[in-house]
Structures are given as structure tokens and as C-alpha cells.
Amino acid sequence: GRTTCSYFFKGGKKMLYASTHGGGKDCPPNPDFSQGYVWAVYPDYDIYTATPEGRDIKKLTNTPGYDAEATVSPDGKKIIFTSERDGDLDLYSMDTNGKNVKRLTDEIGYDGGAFYSPDSKMIVYRRSAAKSPDEIKRYKDLLAKHLIVPVVFEIWVMNADGTGKRQVTNLGGGSFAPFFTPDGKKIIFCTNYFATGARKRNFDLALINVDGTGLERVTFNESFDGFPMFSPDGKKLVFASNRNAANQGDTNVFIADWVN
DSSP states (O other): OOEEEEEEOTTSSOEEEEESGGGOSSOOOOOOGGGSSOEEOOTTOEEEEEOTTSOSOEEOOOOSSOEEEEEEOTTSSEEEEEEOTTSSOEEEEEETTSOSOEEOOOSSEEEEEEEEOTTSSEEEEEEEEOOSHHHHHHHHHHHHTTEEOOOOBEEEEEETTSOSOEEOOOOSSBEEEEEEOTTSSEEEEEESTTOOSTTOOOOEEEEEETTSOOOEEOOOOSSOEEEEEEOTTSSEEEEEEOTTOSSTTOOEEEEEEOOO
């Protein structure tokens, strides 16, 4: 099957991930790009835990549809994840043993890529909203085929219990992969807002205050930079990039010192 979205529990002795292997050993087919650039949300994805050596595998979700994009709160008490169990791609929380599942978002559109703040009191996530009747129809038609179009994403925050939802960015295009800074006051994320080409293909890292003010560009690279995360001690920033690639389009992992 396919395996994705891995994340360490505090201490590094256990990890969280999503896999389709429960639905069969074969990998699900690649999506049909004749409908444009799409992401597949395979319905066989479920969420598991295991040791870094691949032992002691435990299944945490067992509902029809996509369950993936899971991360753990820094206090080790909760997991947040994206699920299709109620017919849309919404965010849910659960205990680290898979119990006490709670739905946190319920508006039409794709909510995903969520992370907790350092104090575990807030959640940051990306949202792709379907607003007009035509947008809603296209979104639902594609979701029925287990596909979504990742074109317009904005960054949102909410309290850990799902209250206080608030849009942080309003940049248009694609802003995704958000992560709180170590002090919890800002959000680092990936965006094509600064891209100058007509197709807006270049993505860089940016910072913004949690209240949506103070947008600041972090990387100035002519190829993709994305998926930023901080080390637990807040001293290092790790991110993916196409820079210095041996082959065009190759993505590698980079690490940098983080200085406020």
C-alpha cells in the first residue's frame, strides 16, 4: 500500500502515520490528471502507530473513507487528523489511543494539514473553501472520485476544542503547510503569494502573526520551498526544497538555524 503523513510522538519512541495497507497490499493507482492537477484522497487510508523500527503496529481509525494527515499535540494528549467519515474532508481530534473522536470543522471544503501550537491550546490548518454553487458541485463531484483540486488554500486557526475559528491569510492562490513558531506567536507556512510568473509556480516560506498581520517573506529561492517545521527545542527549521537538485524537480530536506 501507500504510507504517508508520519509524525513522531514526544520522545521519539513511537510514531504516527497513515497507510492504505489495510485495504490491500497493492498501491492505489495514481490519480487521473486529465481533470487537471489533483490530489488523491484514497479511501483506504487509516491512521496507525508503530515504533520507529516498524514494530507494535496499532490501528487507530477504522471508518469508511480517508483518514490521514495526523499529528500529535505537544502535551501528548491529543491527535488531530483529517477524515472523510461524515462525507466531507474535515478535522477531528481523538485521544492518542484512538478513542473520544470529536469533529472540529463542519463547513464544506477541504480542511487539513493541521498542527497544534506549542502549548497545545490552538490549532493551525489549511482550508480550501468551496463557496459558489458551481464550486461546491465540482468539489463534491471530485470528492466522490476520491480527488481534490489543490488550487486555493488559506491558513486558519482555531482553539483546540474547535471553537474560535478564524482565517489568518487572505492571499489568494496557494498558502499551505502551516506550523507555529516556537513562541506560538507566529505561523510559518508555504505560499506562492510572492511568485511573479503568470502560473504562480514558485513557492517560498513566509511568516505571519497569528492575528493575520505582519506578513514576512522568509526564503527567496527560485524553486519550491515548503513544508516547514521547527525542532522541539525551537533552534532548527527543517523544510523541503527543490534547490540544488541533482535532477530537475527533485525534492530534498534542508535544515537551518532559526534566529528570531
